[in-house]
Amino acid sequence: MTGLLTTSGQEFQDWSAAYRLFSRDRLPLAEIFAVVRRGVLAELPPQAPLCVALDDSLLRKTGLRIPGVAWRRDPLGPHFQTNFVRAQRVLQLSASLPLSDHAYRLVPIAFRHAPTPVKPSRKASPEEWEQYRQAARQARLPLLAAQQIGALRQALDAEPDGAQRPLQILVDGGYTNETVLKKLPPRTTLIGRLRKDAKLYFLPPIPAGPQPRGRPRHYGAPAPTPEQLRTDDSVPWTSLEVSVSGAPRSLRIKYLRKILWRTAGLKHTLQLVVIAPLSYRLRKGSKLLYRQPAFLICTDPELDLRALVQGFVQRWGIEVNFREEKTLLGVGQAQVRHPDSVEAVPALQVASYALLQLACLRTLDGPLKPDLLPPPKWAAADAPPRFSTQRALNQLRAEVWSRALGLANISGFADHSTLVTKPEKFLPDLGSAVFYATN
Helix, strand or coil, rough: CCCHHHHHHCCCCHHHHHHHHHHCCCCCHHHHHHHEEEEHHHCCCCCEEEEEEEEEEEEEEEEECCCCCCECCCCCCCCCCCEEEEEEEEEEEEEEEECCCCCCEEEEEEEECCCCCCCCCCCCCHHHHHHHHHHHCCCCCCHHHHHHHHHHHHHHHHHCCCCCCCCCEEECHHHHHHHHHCCCCCCEEEEEEECCCCCCEEEECCCCCCCCEEEEEECCCEEEHHHHHHHHHCCCCCEEEEEEEEEEEEEEEEEEEEEEEECCCCCEEEEEECCCCCEECCCCCCEEEECCEEEEECCCCCCCHHHHHHHHHCCCCCHHHHHHHHCCCCCCCCCCCCCHHHHHHHHHHHCCCCCCCHHHHHCEEECCCCCCCCCCCCCCCCCCCCCCCHHHHHHHHHHHHHHCCCCCCCCCCCCCCCCCCCCCCCCCCCHHHHHHHHC
8 A cells, every 4th residue: 555655656645545445445346346347248259158267365464363364274385284374365256368369368357355254262152153153154165156156147147148148167176066066057157177086977868668666867877987087998088179378289188978976966967078197398308297187077068178178278367367466466465454455455456457457458459559668678589479467567657657757658768779799878868767667
């Protein structure tokens, strides 16, 4: 907050109004993210599905009395040791937008604080313990994710021609469970990772003669588990080409359609996709190593295999969003203590990040290319395939400061003349120095 006030030249004015903006719940966060969601829908074709990745993350904190902060399992800890950190738990939804070079960019469209209730003391009454257990059950991440998915489906249906647009949810193994699958709204498809020993079943056979007495069979014979399907040599591998970071990649898959899973219930007829582990080398000439295989499940048994695998591949963009939000925008670093401020400040930062990403997509993929700030001399000569968020922040900062300095054009700051053996002495330029200090 103090950094924003200093940047805008308000460090010598009363700053209490800026803090009251967050502490008194004056930010319409739902309406702000609704603007981002409508902007994403405007960039998609009319009947194209809206692919949304869902995941949670931790905002590390050091204060002992910050609302919503508790001891959490550290996801960055080693696999042989469970570490714990004090952090704030959040849930985010990011929509996928295709780029012109067959790549994808994920834009956040929802951000929610997901705290856990405070555990009462040992001397608390049984009524307090019962209230705590009920609040803990309502604060489970899968339940909050199901609520967010349902709210997104309702908001999508309220848009013009939004009821006909299918919704695809891309999740990891933590959300491929009964809570999310059985609460999935209509016209919504879930693509998630599955454990390798999941017990699956074929559809029950249809009797040719009269219906036998007793309860009808809902589950047929046991189907092979995902690991058994991967190791079954009688089922051939199928090569499938998908786009990874704008470049085509060939993957080997096996699939099994029209199966059932008791965790998902009878509502969903599923299809299973097994992705073979990819090979890699740590260095040239070293031993060939393999990554872990991926087991995917989809609630639409007729969904195209390429669209299914492509959705799983582009889900990684939400992890990139979390990294950039924390490192570049400082999400979670604001030193606020009010319960409303703890929830509103990170959400506003994520909404600003989403608007910046949407503005970059509209500007860079348009027919008229903008006048961008030249990269520094030490930057690579070849243009990177992805316009980074750091360059977008530098460009935004340069445009804002150029207006404040009264400079109409920022394209003439760098001199692109031919190199000479003896470097010339440059005259000091305040505008150029200020802009390039931001890189």
